[in-house]
Amino acid sequence: MLAAAGVESPRVDAEWLAAHVLEISRGRLLLVDAMRPDELHRFTTLVAERARRIPLQHLLGTAAFRHLELSVGDGVFIPRPETELLAGWGIDRTAPGAVVVDLCSGTGAIALSVADESKAAEVYAVERSPVALSFLRRNAAAFPAVRVVEGDVTDPALLAALAGRVDVLLCNPPYVPEGTPVPPEVADHDPAEAVFGGADGLSVIRPVIALAATLLKSGGHVGIEHDDVHGDAVPELLRADGRFTEVAAHPDLTGRPRFATARLG
Incomplete structure (x- = not known):
């Protein structure tokens, strides 16, 4: 069947x-x-x-991500296995006592993995969708280091109190270009605002890069997941900002371009 x-x-x-x-x-x-x-x-x-074509995770009520089982359901983006690579990259760069920010947090997959696998002092999980926030708060309840923040990542004043204090900033934003065909599980069940990122797929990534440059401390790290058509575009946006060094592109396990990283200053 x-x-x-x-x-x-x-x-x-x-x-x-x-x-x-x-x-x-x-x-x-x-x-x-x-x-x-x-x-x-x-x-x-x-x-x-x-x-x-109801998503498997919706039928199970949970989605596996690294070492976690996250509560999921209609109205929240289901975390993908490929995002585990970005989370792992961030965890490897999270020193004890670090301040970490996860933008477009959704279920909290990245933020909670960082809290679970590192000794970060504070992990800020930012999400704007009321439905996603309900799942995020539920999933984050067992992690005292995680601070759930309701906010829009395109707001340049977001997390202003953390400006220049963040050690690691991670983001899995909506990045699929509008009009791209997607499977029924995505089209009918993942919220469109968590999937599509404007005509070129970069409408959220651009302000996220600017925000990262404001929030990170000198030497801090940023990692941003992107569509496989953005293998050149996102690293180039990081370079064009002028404030980042050590810009690098990273493939997923299938060899497709999947996330870009950089260091501030």
């Missing part, structure tokens, strides 16, 4: 749904001989919903 519906990974998704119904890990499915009638009914119902 899932394959016929065009689901990209039908067997894996079916296994996750079965494990969810049975309340076991996916790895333990080999030990299960059969489902009880009520379990089978719930399973077939979930499969039918997945065949309608």
Whole structure:
């Protein structure tokens, strides 16, 4: 059913749904001989919903990201595996006691991973969507270092009290150029404002770069995820700003351009 519906990974998704119904890990499915009638009914119902291209994570209620299980649902962008690379890059540059900012935080995937895997003193997770903020606050509740901030990353006055104090700034903004075809899971369930970044996909990235230059301390690091068509454009925007050095482009695990990094001063 899932394959016929065009689901990209039908067997894996079916296994996750079965494990969810049975309340076991996916790895333990080999030990299960059969489902009880009520379990089978719930399973077939979930499969039918997945065949309608409802995102797997919405059916499970959670999304895995690095070492975390994040609460997700309609109205919040589902974190992608490729963003784990940007989060890891930022974690590697987060020294004990550091101040870290995560812009366009969504579920809090990047911010919470930094809090979980580093000894940062403060991690600011910035989000403007009321729906996304509800998921962000829920996910952040167990992390005392995380400060949830309601704000618009295109506002140059955002986090003004942190100007010149931030050690690491990370951002996974909306960056898909308007009009780009996307799968039904994205088109019908991810909020458009978290996916599309204007005609060229850079309408949020441009002000984020300017904001990063204001918030970072000298020698601080910035990392910004982007569309695979922006492999040259985003590094060039960082260079053109004139305040950044050590500009670098980074591929994802498939070799496609995925995020750009730089250092202030």
